[in-house]
Amino acid sequence: MKTVLRSIYTYTDYREYIRDSYTQKKTEEKMTLRDFARKAGFNTHTFLTNVIEKKRSLTQESAAKVAKGLGLKPNERTYLELMVRFGNAKTIDEKNDIYEQMCASMPRSEIRKIGSEYYEIFRNPYILTVREMVALPEFQEDPRWISKRLHPHITTGQAEKAISTLLEAKLLDRDKKGRLRQATADLTTGAEVKSLAIALYHKQLLELATQSIDSTPAKDRDISSLTLNISKSEYDFIKRRTAAFRLEILDFLKKKREDMGKEFPEEHKRAIYYLNMQLFNATELPW
Template identity: 30%
Template sequence: MQPDSLPVVFGYLDYRTYLRDWFDAKKGRNPRFSHRAFSRRTGQRSPSFLADVIKGRRNLTEDAIPKVCVALGLEKEEASFFDALVQLDQAGSTREKNNAWARLAASQHFREARRLEGEGFRYLSHWYIPAIRELAALPAFRAEPDWIAGVLCPAISVSEASAALECLKELGMLVQAEDGVWEPREVRVTTPHEVAKLAVQNYHEGMLGLALGAIDRFPADERHFRAITAHVPQSLIPTLKSELNSMCDRLLELVDGTPEAGDEVVQVHLHFFPLSATAGVTTAAKSRKEMSK
């Protein structure tokens, strides 16, 4: 961005950061421009409206978004992108956030500016892309959408397999050797920090959904489920996490250390989560006491 130019909204994934940079640039061009002046442009009574939004003290309402877009001087496509940025930040559910991301990723300007980051998000958000990357390590692998679509469990469409192959190639995770064979490569997946949590959440939700279906999809000798339900002190939770992480490392050592070639792809998922509130017993006891009065 040139010193005298305003920032381009397509280069952002955080609308508050964009507003901050826009105001700083506007102030640089016109030292007399103020938060109060912006409030007047948007019909807001509070002179600190913009400062409060930038600092996260308040959100933009649906009514305020188009007025802010006008004050920013955004064209139709830019305004639509800005609206999606607001939804990505303020949406209350994973589905709404993913819908907002899809709108952002559909923008040609965004794809041109952040192509690899967008592919990184796509990699984590679709369970079959990491699976295909592991599938590529098998001797029998064929980089053909028809073959891949039929091998994965559950099966995916040919178009999904084709798009997944392109994603892996874009990320450098699937590279064609001199002999024409496609081989996997170890590449760090980069996702925009603004949506990294969403991408990881998509990954775990996708895999856990597959685990649920696997109970009926595979016979017992092809899968393994083991679980415990226990009461624990909060002080033990970091130790439990450390033990599970160590188990993951040990399983990877076993996989990497085996001399035999792989012939299938599996998913191993280790997790734990609360089944009660921390103060659940106290709250229940308090409720019983109040009811007996």
């Protein structure tokens, strides 16, 4: 029975794509890994085995050979080479730049399939902030109101895009009267895109925290730090307690809102805050 291989544009991990493509050819064409290597122009099949098993990485030159072996079209070859660069990138900023090139190189009908929706939401922190603003008692679905209320301000165009993105992702929907309300949806995508999006989100929140030192009076913010001499077990303990603290805050707010009702009658004046917690190494790790 003939199997249908997923479009190359649904992949962000080139190893996964090569593995699936070879598996299909092995099943339908009885192609061996030696045959594949010979067709691609490699001297030995062990290199491809090591690539699939994550023991070796492709280069741009070897990616071109793999594209030849798989019989890829020019635009598919370009996408494969970008996937290789994406997988080999060392920094978040480099990955971000290549990911945007990947999106630009594919047919528009394929963009959603690699998680661009997820990426768009997390690469711009204000989008999730707008989702939280919808629950404010005084919220107005007016891009000018949203743009001026956010700190720092965004443009009206960004406010409009945030709402449309959230509606498309089903993180917002409308009630019977057509008013915006928060909704819950599972954002699913490949691990690589998810990791990139969340890393970008954290980086930008840290930048916003830095800006708040100058733009927000000390009485309206809480920024503090500790420098600690700790062991691996103490590090693990702090991580567990930090995670428990985040859950405690969320449970507290959820319970309070349930007790008060959706309109917050007892505490009408509300604002959206970011809570960042950072624990990172200042020396090389001995464990």
